[in-house]
Amino acid sequence: MSSFQQSRSAHWYERATRWTQVTFTDDDPGSFDIDLWVDLMRRTQSNALCISAGGYMAFYPTKIPFHHRSAHLGDTDPFGELIAHAKRLGMVVMARVDPHAIHADAAAAHPEWLARDEHGDPVEHSSMLGVYWTDPFSTYLSEHITAIAQEITAEYDVDALFANRWETVRGVSYSEPVAARFRTETGFELPRFDNLDDPAWPAYNTWRAKAFSELVGIWDDAVQAVKPHVRFLPNRGPQITRDLVREKIEDRYPMFVIDKQGRWGAEPVWTSGRIGKRTAGLWPGKPMALLSSVGTEDHVLRWKDSVTDPHELKTYLVDGFIHGGRPWFCKFKAELFDNRWIEPVVEAFELHARCETVLEGLEPTAEVAVLDAGAPDGPTPWHKATGHTGDHEDGIYQALLEARIPFTYVSDQILSAEALEGIRVLVLGSTRELGDEQLGVIEEFVTAGGSVVACFDATLNSAPGQPQLGLGNTLGVEVVSDERGPVKNNYITFSPEHPLATGFEGAQRIVGGTKTLEVKAGPAADVAFRFIPDYPDLPMEEVYPRRYDGAPAVVTSQHPSGGRAVYIGFNIAEIYWQALQSDHGRLLANSVRWAMGEDPALVEVDGPGLVDIAVRHRGDQSAVSLVNLHTPAAMRGQRHEIIPLPPQQLRLRVPSGATGAQAHLLVAGITAEVTMEGQLATVEIPQLDLLETVHITWNTADSST
Numbered sequence: 001m002s003s004f005q006q007s008r009s010a011h012w013y014e015r016a017t018r019w020t021q022v023t024f025t026d027d028d029p030g031s032f033d034i035d036l037w038v039d040l041m042r043r044t045q046s047n048a049l050c051i052s053a054g055g056y057m058a059f060y061p062t063k064i065p066f067h068h069r070s071a072h073l074g075d076t077d078p079f080g081e082l083i084a085h086a087k088r089l090g091m092v093v094m095a096r097v098d099p100h101a102i103h104a105d106a107a108a109a110h111p112e113w114l115a116r117d118e119h120g121d122p123v124e125h126s127s128m129l130g131v132y133w134t135d136p137f138s139t140y141l142s143e144h145i146t147a148i149a150q151e152i153t154a155e156y157d158v159d160a161l162f163a164n165r166w167e168t169v170r171g172v173s174y175s176e177p178v179a180a181r182f183r184t185e186t187g188f189e190l191p192r193f194d195n196l197d198d199p200a201w202p203a204y205n206t207w208r209a210k211a212f213s214e215l216v217g218i219w220d221d222a223v224q225a226v227k228p229h230v231r232f233l234p235n236r237g238p239q240i241t242r243d244l245v246r247e248k249i250e251d252r253y254p255m256f257v258i259d260k261q262g263r264w265g266a267e268p269v270w271t272s273g274r275i276g277k278r279t280a281g282l283w284p285g286k287p288m289a290l291l292s293s294v295g296t297e298d299h300v301l302r303w304k305d306s307v308t309d310p311h312e313l314k315t316y317l318v319d320g321f322i323h324g325g326r327p328w329f330c331k332f333k334a335e336l337f338d339n340r341w342i343e344p345v346v347e348a349f350e351l352h353a354r355c356e357t358v359l360e361g362l363e364p365t366a367e368v369a370v371l372d373a374g375a376p377d378g379p380t381p382w383h384k385a386t387g388h389t390g391d392h393e394d395g396i397y398q399a400l401l402e403a404r405i406p407f408t409y410v411s412d413q414i415l416s417a418e419a420l421e422g423i424r425v426l427v428l429g430s431t432r433e434l435g436d437e438q439l440g441v442i443e444e445f446v447t448a449g450g451s452v453v454a455c456f457d458a459t460l461n462s463a464p465g466q467p468q469l470g471l472g473n474t475l476g477v478e479v480v481s482d483e484r485g486p487v488k489n490n491y492i493t494f495s496p497e498h499p500l501a502t503g504f505e506g507a508q509r510i511v512g513g514t515k516t517l518e519v520k521a522g523p524a525a526d527v528a529f530r531f532i533p534d535y536p537d538l539p540m541e542e543v544y545p546r547r548y549d550g551a552p553a554v555v556t557s558q559h560p561s562g563g564r565a566v567y568i569g570f571n572i573a574e575i576y577w578q579a580l581q582s583d584h585g586r587l588l589a590n591s592v593r594w595a596m597g598e599d600p601a602l603v604e605v606d607g608p609g610l611v612d613i614a615v616r617h618r619g620d621q622s623a624v625s626l627v628n629l630h631t632p633a634a635m636r637g638q639r640h641e642i643i644p645l646p647p648q649q650l651r652l653r654v655p656s657g658a659t660g661a662q663a664h665l666l667v668a669g670i671t672a673e674v675t676m677e678g679q680l681a682t683v684e685i686p687q688l689d690l691l692e693t694v695h696i697t698w699n700t701a702d703s704s705t
Contacts, residue, residue: 008228018349038089060079216248266635270319278372280324370396394577395574400588402589447559455568456571456574489535493509532547532548555569608645623696647686
């Protein structure tokens, strides 16, 4: 092993916390302003750089045949030049390769590299004539890209390689080599999209996940064979690794690069924060960088040379990093046509730098967890995946965020007593047919004193004529009949004395759902809300209830262990997301708060506005980050303005006997007064612009002198 190899740490990713990415275009070599980029890396305090190297187009003097060089490369080496500057700044460097397409000369010489449609014809790139999509399971990726990766690793001082669009063609490649391989390994013919119920689809999903997972290993082994500290990290999307085989890739990803460059369509303002939570819930303790674009992002409309609204860009970066998504900005094309993105990136990175030392030293903490459940068998069904997590989950997320209840995710893939340690309430959305092992973990969680809030069809086994809730005994309910819906004019009435009815004063009933599941309550359970039997919504003269003695709508129960359970028998989370009825959000929040029990919450924040809360803790200190998400564009589109919120009051539960509590506002750079009452430490935050992180420390009997 050379002295160079010995000097490089295999743990370089631990110090790579702020990323600059430059994605070259063909005409950048010889013309881009390298001094501008070096200055920008300094201004953003970036300690890591990702830069275009090769794949579709080489931006260094490659020696590999059919590795297409930039037409403007000449005798320059922009890739190597920028690496040299980054290394002088002490930065980690990652080389970007893109394997998704090849030029006509390579396509003619290697037809086996090409993706094929259902008729066996090459798939030409829709955006660039004369360019062809590659087959993801061909030797183009497993051998040609491998050789490129090894050349880059051998010739340049890089710490990692990054692959973009490495799954290549959207859909299935019907090339004969792939078809033969699939037939040999599964016994099926490749499935077709005109029949999504083809029994070959489950086999293809499993085969695809295995093949891609093995490709990650091939690339990673190849670069480590050249320099042991270098890693190959293909990008991941919002699904993280649900479409891969966990056992095959868990040692291959020392960190994740989640490539979700902005929000689009009806994605809410908290999108980047959820990605951070979801990653931590699936891979706890593993670093993650959230790749964000400075250009306008949309899955249909693409303006790569445009500029995201500065307020949107800054918010996306900040809400991502309070939940663990290390900030990463990407500029497509080194030339600048519009500089308005620079200051918000500098400001967001500066906010991260102010909070980094504290946040990186503490562990994400929450007492409420939402179960992140994928498909019951194997990887997420790729051929039916939309990238959208579902209205049920969105509704739960929105309700808890509005209620200012800090929460985390726990993935069904790692669900265990250890994963639920410290959790007081587990929230189940539309999580049908959990496995016996997962159900057992949740039942043991409640037996040990934990609480559960389950919505609608959570744990429902929808066998025809025999519907059952897997957690029926724990929830104190038994299913009577199959779910109904869509229903209209559905309402629920309640007992005013029940704690879940808090905030409904003045109402006799509230809106129900559009889908219902009829249950009966067990002898030890309480019916907090009850359905009003359906009645017509037209003619208007007929719109009145005939009876009030409908089936239970919300059932609560308390267990001898101290754990509590809430079951809500209609699609409350889904309909909340679709209609945003405030009563539904209130009922969800009331359910979680009641399930928490009598002890005070770890963190409570009072004040106006939509605020995202992240809590970190270790030993005798906690950090509570607040992000101001209050904007008319919270539910779609770009944020156009950051409106400062008035004072907020933070209460943190500290250990019994804690003394000498002190608080520092990391963004404001000031010390704040702490008022102690019992185990509650109260801190006033005079104003919330975009971000404030409150760092609270105290003395305990063990730490005091």
